[in-house]
Amino acid sequence: MNTLIIILIVAVLVAVKPTRRFALFMLPWALFGICYDAMRLYPNYRVNPIDVRGLYDLEKSLFGITVGTQCELAAYAEACKGSAQAILAAGKVIPSEFFALHHAPFMDILAGLFYLCWVPVPMGFSIYLFAKGGKCRKYGSRLAWAFLTVNLIGFVIYYVHPASPPWYAMHYGFTPVLGTPGNVGGLGRFDALLGFPVFHSIYGQNANVFAAIPSLHAAYMLVALFYAVKSGRSRLTCALFAVIMLGIWFTAVYAGHHYCIDVLLGILTGVVGITVFEKLIMRIPLMTRTCS
Numbered sequence: 001m002n003t004l005i006i007i008l009i010v011a012v013l014v015a016v017k018p019t020r021r022f023a024l025f026m027l028p029w030a031l032f033g034i035c036y037d038a039m040r041l042y043p044n045y046r047v048n049p050i051d052v053r054g055l056y057d058l059e060k061s062l063f064g065i066t067v068g069t070q071c072e073l074a075a076y077a078e079a080c081k082g083s084a085q086a087i088l089a090a091g092k093v094i095p096s097e098f099f100a101l102h103h104a105p106f107m108d109i110l111a112g113l114f115y116l117c118w119v120p121v122p123m124g125f126s127i128y129l130f131a132k133g134g135k136c137r138k139y140g141s142r143l144a145w146a147f148l149t150v151n152l153i154g155f156v157i158y159y160v161h162p163a164s165p166p167w168y169a170m171h172y173g174f175t176p177v178l179g180t181p182g183n184v185g186g187l188g189r190f191d192a193l194l195g196f197p198v199f200h201s202i203y204g205q206n207a208n209v210f211a212a213i214p215s216l217h218a219a220y221m222l223v224a225l226f227y228a229v230k231s232g233r234s235r236l237t238c239a240l241f242a243v244i245m246l247g248i249w250f251t252a253v254y255a256g257h258h259y260c261i262d263v264l265l266g267i268l269t270g271v272v273g274i275t276v277f278e279k280l281i282m283r284i285p286l287m288t289r290t291c292s
Contacts, residue, residue, distance in 0.1 A: 002037045006030050024290075025130050025141060028148040029123055035155060039208050043178075044162040050176040050210050051163040056083065056094065059166075059259040064092035075101060080170040096166035096256040099186060103254070105193055111254050112190030112199065114247030118217045121244060122147055122224040129231060139231035141291040142277070143223060149281060150219050150273030157269070158211040165212040167256040180209050186255035215258040218266030219273065221245035226274055 010030045013023030067073045067087075076093050077084035079100045087093055122143065129140030164176065167185035182203035184191065191197050225241040249267075252258035258266070281287050 003034050006033045006037075022130070025144065028144040029126075032148050032151050035151065039155070039158070039211075043208050043210070044159040045176065045178060045208075045210050047159045048162055051161060051213075052169060052176055053174040055163050055212070055259060055261065056086070056166070056169045056174065059094045059261055060086075060090060060092055063095055063260045064090070065095065065098050066092050082171045082173040083169045086169075086174075094166060095253050095260060096186075097170060099254045100170065100256065103186065103189065105189075107254070108186070108189040108193055110247070111251040112187055112194075114244060115187060115217070115251045115255065116198070117244050118220050118248060121241070122220050125224050125228065125241075129227075136231055138292050139227050142230075142282070143227040145281070145287065145291065146227070146274050146277040147220070147223050149277040150223055150270055151216060153273050153276070154214055154216045154219065154266075154269050157214055157265075158208070161213055162210040163212040163262075164210050165257050165262075166253075166259055168209065170256060176210070182209055184255075185257050187251075187257070212258055212262050213265055214269040215252050215262040215266030216269070217252050217258070218249050218263045219270030221248055222267060222270035223274060 007030075010023055010026065013019040013026070067076060073088055073091065076087050076097055080087060080093075080097050083097065087097065126140045126143045126147070129136040129143065132140075165185070167183050168180065171183065172180065184199040184203050187199040187203075191199050221241060221244050225238065225245055228238050228241050249263050252263050252266075253260055282291065
């Protein structure tokens with residue numbers, strides 16, 4: 001249904017002459033939405049087995065936090081019933097398990113605000129550059145196509161290595177259950193404080209919960225920041241984008257949506273995607289004309 005709506009909107013904008021150029025500019029954003037929605041049709045867990053325990057254990061070996069007392073261990077086990085036995089056996093918790101107990105309303109609000117920037121800020125900035133015209137317009141187009149490139153790389157990795165997020169292990173344990181609904185994780189605290197189901201409405205529409213690697217949330221603002229610098233935006237704008245980017249990286253782990261490993265691989269995906277687009281795809285004559 002979402003795909004049909006996107007196609008219909010783009011078709012209408014293309015059909016009307018005054019909006020045709022804008023519709024073509026928005027094409028990579030439309031393709032991103034269509035590709036994301038299409039993952040519902042053939043989930044990645046039909047292609048390869050889901051990594052639940054392996055990623056959890058690797059996270060604990062690299063970033064595990066040693067728990068000092070049995071009382072603390074019991075508290076973590078109670079908060080994270082799915083991974084309770086693993087917590088008690090290792091005497092350690094992963095960062096997301098640590099934040100399941102150590103959180104504060106101020107941080108919950110800040111984390112929710114950061115996470116809501118994941119697509120709106122890159123897309124809004126791209127549209128701003130397009131509307132500004134002149135030399136800025138080409139950077140708006142390049143941002144959009146680089147964003148799509150990063151996503152396509154990420155989507156391929158989703159199918160090569162399906163992986164569950166931390167909240168899955170914390171709630172359900174280490175056995176993959178196909179068709180598991182999306183979960184807000186720690187972002188549910190933001191909804192509770194706000195008194196409105198912001199993230200419940202977003203993650204209720206999640207195309208696939210077994211897509212933790214890489215964290216594309218970690219890549220998106222990296223793309224926006226790169227083209228903010230490239231297009232000569234002010235230091236204040238670049239600094240704001242950098243803060244949002246770091247905030248999203250932190251929130252991904254704080255809210256239990258990604259392991260630290262996922263975030264690092266998401267950053268790498270962003271770097272690779274930008275490089276592939278700028279150094280390879282931009283050499284294609286059609287793309288050169290589109291983004292100039």
